[in-house]
Amino acid sequence: xxxxxxxATGFIGRYVVDRLIFKGIDxxxxxxxxxxxxREHINADLLSTNSFDQIVEEAQATHLIxxxxxxxxxxxxxxxLNNKWTASTVRLIEAFCNLKGQGVVVAGTCAEYDWSSGxxxxxxxxIKPQTLYGQAxxxxxxxxxxxxxxxxxxxxxxxxxxxxxxxxxxxxxIPSLISVFRGERPPFGVNSSQYRDLLYAHDVAEAFIFLLxxxxxxxxxxxSGKPVQIIDLVYKIATILEENPRTILDLATERPGxxxxxxxxxxxxxxxxxxxxxxxxxxxxxxxxxx
Numbered sequence: 001x002x003x004x005x006x007x008a009t010g011f012i013g014r015y016v017v018d019r020l021i022f023k024g025i026d027x028x029x030x031x032x033x034x035x036x037x038x039r040e041h042i043n044a045d046l047l048s049t050n051s052f053d054q055i056v057e058e059a060q061a062t063h064l065i066x067x068x069x070x071x072x073x074x075x076x077x078x079x080x081l082n083n084k085w086t087a088s089t090v091r092l093i094e095a096f097c098n099l100k101g102q103g104v105v106v107a108g109t110c111a112e113y114d115w116s117s118g119x120x121x122x123x124x125x126x127i128k129p130q131t132l133y134g135q136a137x138x139x140x141x142x143x144x145x146x147x148x149x150x151x152x153x154x155x156x157x158x159x160x161x162x163x164x165x166x167x168x169x170x171x172x173x174i175p176s177l178i179s180v181f182r183g184e185r186p187p188f189g190v191n192s193s194q195y196r197d198l199l200y201a202h203d204v205a206e207a208f209i210f211l212l213x214x215x216x217x218x219x220x221x222x223x224s225g226k227p228v229q230i231i232d233l234v235y236k237i238a239t240i241l242e243e244n245p246r247t248i249l250d251l252a253t254e255r256p257g258x259x260x261x262x263x264x265x266x267x268x269x270x271x272x273x274x275x276x277x278x279x280x281x282x283x284x285x286x287x288x289x290x291x
Contacts, residue, residue: 003061003063004056004064006065011167012204014167015204019202020209029042031044066107067107069089082135089140097147097148097151107160109134111133114126114127120262122268154216161222161224164201164283173190174284187248190251190252191252194258195230196263197262227261237284
């Protein structure tokens with residue numbers, strides 16, 4: 001087995017690289033930057049290349065983990081680059097299948113779901129994306145499964161919920177809370193009553209590799225399956241840092257239009273044998289120690 005990995009310099013991609021190295025699995029990365037100068041890398045811009053066949057031929061990979069997408073914090077929800085990534089993904093996977101690839105795993109998103117459901121299930125929750133990002137991912141999913149099915153290549157689609165970890169964007173919730181409690185930025189309000197599904201990025205990476213090795217076909221939620229109320233998250237981080245959570249909670253604010261509960265049921269993935277290694281407390285301590 002040799003894996004072609006896209007998005008290796010992204011937040012989740014860096015964890016996938018680390019886990020592949022740890023497991024001794026051969027892989028080659030593709031992108032504008034080399035995430036690990038000691039490993040095999042193909043330099044290419046997936047949004048502008050016209051040489052997908054050449055890239056796949058050079059990689060000589062049997063399997064593909066496709067994570068690359070436009071993910072700039074605060075911008076990816078509405079960016080027109082989402083549609084370009086749909087087109088690029090389709091071309092990459094067509095080339096991979098045409099050159100006798102065996103298996104594909106692609107990163108999807110919980111934004112494909114109807115968020116009014118609260119608990120999201122692969123089998124029963126309505127697909128109703130409300131953003132350009134979610135719509136582009138949903139369209140990509142349909143096309144990717146069609147291409148793989150036509151070429152007898154197995155394909156798994158991993159819908160990521162709310163990952164957290166080391167080196168995520170500093171404006172995301174957990175790094176922002178850590179910065180406040182460390183006195184590095186002013187306090188801000190949160191919707192403390194909301195519930196979200198938080199999964200440490202190490203476990204997200206493990207899920208993608210697990211799906212690829214399993215050879216299973218279908219859509220799988222990559223989630224903790226456990227609702228975490230934001231007020232509890234604030235208390236946990238404040239407690240670890242020995243700070244006062246009221247600094248944040250006294251500024252609590254409501255954000256209209258956001259779901260009060262958004263959790264991914266993960267029983268389908270767990271039934272294959274995968275399970276998270278990190279509890280929320282353990283993951284938060286790892287992240288805070290990193291900072």
